[in-house]
Amino acid sequence: MKQIITFFFLVFGCxxxxxxIDFNPNHPKGKEVSPILKSLVENGCPGxxxxxxxxxxxxxxxxxxxxxxxxxxxxxxxxxxxQSVTKTYMAVAILKLYEEGKLQLDDPITQYLAPEVSNMxxxxxxxxxxxxxxxxxxxxxxxxDPDYASTLLxxxxxxxxxxxxxxxxxxxxxxxxxxxxxxxxxxxxxxLTLIADSITGDHGIYMEENIFKPLGLQHTYYRISDExxxxxxxTSSYWDRYSDGILENITYIQKQNVTxxxxxxxxxxxxxxxxxxxxxxxxxxxxxxxxxxxxxxxxNNREGKPAYGLGLGHGDVFGHPYYGHSGGGIGxxxxxxxxxxxxxxxxxxxxIGTVTYSPLHIQLEELRNKLFVAxxx
Amino acid sequence: MALFLCATVMQSIWSQADEGNHRNFPLIISIEFHSxxxxxxxxRPLFKNVxxxxxxxxxxxxxxxxxxxxxxxxxxxxxxxxxxxLHTQAVWRPDIVGDAFSEVKLGIGYLIAKRPKxxxxxxxxxxxxxxxxxxxxxxxxxxxxxxxxxxDEGIYVSPFANYQFLLATNYNESMPLVPFTLMxxxxxxxx
Numbered sequence: 258m259k260q261i262i263t264f265f266f267l268v269f270g271c272x273x274x275x276x277x278i279d280f281n282p283n284h285p286k287g288k289e290v291s292p293i294l295k296s297l298v299e300n301g302c303p304g305x306x307x308x309x310x311x312x313x314x315x316x317x318x319x320x321x322x323x324x325x326x327x328x329x330x331x332x333x334x335x336x337x338x339x340q341s342v343t344k345t346y347m348a349v350a351i352l353k354l355y356e357e358g359k360l361q362l363d364d365p366i367t368q369y370l371a372p373e374v375s376n377m378x379x380x381x382x383x384x385x386x387x388x389x390x391x392x393x394x395x396x397x398x399x400x401x402d403p404d405y406a407s408t409l410l411x412x413x414x415x416x417x418x419x420x421x422x423x424x425x426x427x428x429x430x431x432x433x434x435x436x437x438x439x440x441x442x443x444x445x446x447x448x449l450t451l452i453a454d455s456i457t458g459d460h461g462i463y464m465e466e467n468i469f470k471p472l473g474l475q476h477t478y479y480r481i482s483d484e485x486x487x488x489x490x491x492t493s494s495y496w497d498r499y500s501d502g503i504l505e506n507i508t509y510i511q512k513q514n515v516t517x518x519x520x521x522x523x524x525x526x527x528x529x530x531x532x533x534x535x536x537x538x539x540x541x542x543x544x545x546x547x548x549x550x551x552x553x554x555x556x557n558n559r560e561g562k563p564a565y566g567l568g569l570g571h572g573d574v575f576g577h578p579y580y581g582h583s584g585g586g587i588g589x590x591x592x593x594x595x596x597x598x599x600x601x602x603x604x605x606x607x608x609i610g611t612v613t614y615s616p617l618h619i620q621l622e623e624l625r626n627k628l629f630v631a632x633x634x
Numbered sequence: 635m636a637l638f639l640c641a642t643v644m645q646s647i648w649s650q651a652d653e654g655n656h657r658n659f660p661l662i663i664s665i666e667f668h669s670x671x672x673x674x675x676x677x678r679p680l681f682k683n684v685x686x687x688x689x690x691x692x693x694x695x696x697x698x699x700x701x702x703x704x705x706x707x708x709x710x711x712x713x714x715x716x717x718x719x720l721h722t723q724a725v726w727r728p729d730i731v732g733d734a735f736s737e738v739k740l741g742i743g744y745l746i747a748k749r750p751k752x753x754x755x756x757x758x759x760x761x762x763x764x765x766x767x768x769x770x771x772x773x774x775x776x777x778x779x780x781x782x783x784x785x786d787e788g789i790y791v792s793p794f795a796n797y798q799f800l801l802a803t804n805y806n807e808s809m810p811l812v813p814f815t816l817m818x819x820x821x822x823x824x825x
Contacts, residue, residue: 300756301756303754303761322761325754325761326752326754403672403813404671404672404675406809407670407671407672407675407812407813408671408675408677410670410713410714411669411670411671411676411677411713411714412677412713413713415677495754497806498715498749498806499747499749499768499769499805499806500806500807500808501769502755502756503749503753503754503755503764503767504753504754504755505749505750505751505752505753505754506751506752510713612808613806613807613808613809614806614807614808617756
């Protein structure tokens with residue numbers, strides 16, 4: 258009987274992808290930050306999930322509600338929107354193609370883009386793939402276009418394709434000379450999908466085959482659909498529409514939006530699989546060491562501080578560095594970080610929108626800063 | 635002071651209105667279709683989010699070509715939330731042919747916008763349902779249109795079609811200006 262139970266445990270554990278997670282209920286850092294997560298949901302965040310991984314093992318914690326109306330508690334196994342953290346995955350796909358010799362990072366993007374796409378861009382022949390990866394291209398931001406924002410809010414079911422996003426910046430001038438400075442633009446990563454598509458035929462399948470599968474990520478999904486997410490629970494999303502501290506359920510718009518976004522967004526996953534991705538990447542399971550070094554070649558921000566590599570962000574907490582990426586959407590927010598000094602990975606996801614202001618954010622940001630400080634020692 | 639100014643302006647309008655033969659204070663009835671979109675950028679289907687408009691107008695000069703409209707519009711919109719719009723617009727109506735005219739409008743209004751779904755507010759005892767309570771915001775309406783009107787007192791209706799663009803202010807802190815459009819089809823009913 259015991260053998261049968263063990264067998265079932267192993268089979269289902271592997272099937273559900275939890276075999277890599279060895280939760281430590283006495284994790285010292287987890288116990289230290291646990292009250293911070295509780296405070297988040299007591300101060301205006303519907304729900305929050307945290308995963309930590311360091312020398313003491315895994316700590317997983319979820320607080321608050323995945324859905325307020327149904328009083329559904331947040332759980333560690335629920336899926337969260339990665340939002341812009343998707344860019345790190347997209348960058349890895351491009352860098353895999355680079356390692357395979359299928360593209361060169363300094364090649365002009367016109368070499369890979371269809372003429373009808375290149376023709377929509379200003380000075381496309383002066384922009385390289387590397388400039389897209391590290392946001393130094395000067396290409397304008399598509400989601401600053403009021404037509405895009407109003408279409409998203411009124412007609413969220415609009416089936417945007419990659420080229421449709423580029424149409425929002427058609428004919429617009431570059432905002433600075435290519436390569437001259439860093440300015441984060443989602444458009445860069447939409448263009449990278451078109452480049453990857455031109456080489457692989459389908460960048461989504463390429464990502465699944467070359468990133469999700471090698472790392473054993475069984476609960477990570479890109480270009481989501483109800484069919485793909487069958488059997489999973491994706492957390493509901495909330496938005497403070499009028500910046501008055503009142504949240505409404507924005508799940509439909511959030512999900513439709515993420516369904517159609519490519520390259521700059523579009524992945525949902527669990528907290529632990531987000532960490533397994535970053536850990537796999539930084540431990541060399543996806544890219545060669547030399548390529549990883551390219552990824553960690555930072556361009557500076559306006560203040561002269563290192564800000565971004567190739568799909569990887571850089572920041573610091575009181576001088577303690579971290580790598581990773583953050584993500585924000587109309588109904589969600591998250592941060593995936595690695596703190597090299599403490600050799601600690603952290604992923605936190607919340608289901609309140611972070612791209613427009615809410616007075617609720619003030620306290621949430623203070624708590625987020627506390628969490629970050631705790632990560633550094 | 636504001637009331638005095640308003641009364642003076644209205645008295646001036648009415649005294650001028652007596653000079654021509656425009657039939658003042660008709661009942662304006664319209665069916666409206668609302669959208670959160672830039673002008674002429676709304677995606678199909680165009681005839682969604684139905685509303686009803688009621689209003690009246692008074693001429694500045696006694697003729698139909700220069701009037702002030704006062705209108706109240708209620709609309710539903712399941713995606714972005716319905717609302718009640720109160721607005722007044724100065725309307726210039728250059729003639730096209732015969733009794734057909736075009737319209738150009740500009741004014742000011744106040745929108746009481748609701749939420750599309752029930753809102754939740756954090757309290758010490760958890761999340762409190764506050765219903766679809768929304769927000770009031772100033773709007774600047776701009777419109778164009780076509781219509782037909784005759785001075786013949788035997789005809790009691792004068793139909794029109796308008797395309798109204800509304801710029802709502804202070805929607806939220808990150809989106810201070812939000813565009814709405816209303817397609818309006820209706821008639822003035824003269825008594």
